[in-house]
Every structure is written in structure tokens, then in C-alpha cells.
Amino acid sequence: MNSHTPDAASAVNLRAYLLGSWSVDRTLWDRSADSRGTFTGVAIFIEADDDALRYREEGTVQWEAPGGKPFTGPAQREYVLHASDRPDTLEVFFPDGRPFHRMSFLTADDSELHWCDPDTYRVNYSLVSRDEYRYSWDVSGPTKNLLLQSVLRRAVVPGAGGGR
Numbered sequence: 001m002n003s004h005t006p007d008a009a010s011a012v013n014l015r016a017y018l019l020g021s022w023s024v025d026r027t028l029w030d031r032s033a034d035s036r037g038t039f040t041g042v043a044i045f046i047e048a049d050d051d052a053l054r055y056r057e058e059g060t061v062q063w064e065a066p067g068g069k070p071f072t073g074p075a076q077r078e079y080v081l082h083a084s085d086r087p088d089t090l091e092v093f094f095p096d097g098r099p100f101h102r103m104s105f106l107t108a109d110d111s112e113l114h115w116c117d118p119d120t121y122r123v124n125y126s127l128v129s130r131d132e133y134r135y136s137w138d139v140s141g142p143t144k145n146l147l148l149q150s151v152l153r154r155a156v157v158p159g160a161g162g163g164r
Contacts, residue, residue, distance in 0.1 A: 057078070
């Protein structure tokens with residue numbers, strides 16, 4: 001369920017909203033093994049030469065592996081976000097140029113599917129405030145049964161008036 005109103009989401013220039021640094025807190029649940037984990041890190045959206053946004057996320061993943069042996073280690077990912085036909089929506093691509101999905105906070109557009117043979121990935125975005133958004137990936141298919149829930153909060157910039 002989305003925690004935003006259509007009016008608030010449609011007023012968002014998504015590119016401008018995302019620019020900057022964010023903290024990332026993610027819960028990971030492998031439903032088939034009832035195994036859980038977390039990811040904690042930072043994400044940054046920076047302007048690129050081709051008028052796109054570059055997204056880079058890095059941090060630490062902690063995973064409860066089957067058999068009870070925990071794993072802790074570094075993790076990272078990158079995406080490229082391009083403008084769409086509307087300022088409240090961006091097209092997300094993998095770094096190699098393959099299309100991934102659309103990103104939007106609008107109720108009608110906030111859920112997208114991505115097929116990664118043989119599994120289906122469904123993402124849902126939610127605008128919480130000017131300094132927080134959330135998204136979840138529900139992954140299902142013959143090889144995966146995952147729920148990944150992320151909360152991104154705008155990073156506080158030291159010396160910026162004490163606010164976010």
C-alpha cells in the first residue's frame with residue numbers, strides 16, 4: 001500500500017528529488033528457506049554527462065545462510081536512470097544499457113514487473129516524505145522466492161543549517 005497521495009506524487013520532479021546522498025536500510029527474506037538478512041549502506045544519485053542520473057549503492061549485507069552459518073560482507077549495485085515522457089517518472093537501466101523498469105511514485109505507475117528468466121521481479125515504490133521513500137521487490141518463480149524491502153532516507157549534510 002502506498003503512503004502518498006496522488007497529488008503529492010505527481011508534483012515530484014523525480015530526477016531533482018533523487019539527487020544527492022541517501023542512507024539505505026533493507027530487509028531480505030528468502031521465503032523458501034525462511035532465511036533472513038539485512039543490507040545497510042549508502043546510495044548516491046549523481047548527474048551524468050548524458051543528462052541521466054547514475055545510482056551507486058554500497059554497504060554491508062548480513063545474511064543468515066541455510067544451516068545457520070551467518071555471512072557478512074560488502075555489497076554494491078549500480079543503475080542508470082533516464083528521463084521519461086513525464087518528470088514524475090524515470091526509466092531505470094542496468095549499467096550495460098539493458099532496460100530494467102520504470103520508477104514512479106504515482107499510484108497508477110508505482111508497480112513494475114521485470115522478467116529475469118525464469119523468475120519475475122515486481123517492484124513497488126512509495127513516497128513517504130521529501131526525505132524518505134521506500135520500495136520493495138517481490139521476487140517469485142521456480143528459482144527464487146524473495147521479499148526485499150528498502151527504506152531510503154536523505155543523508156544529512158553537515159553544515160547545511162542542521163536540517164535535511
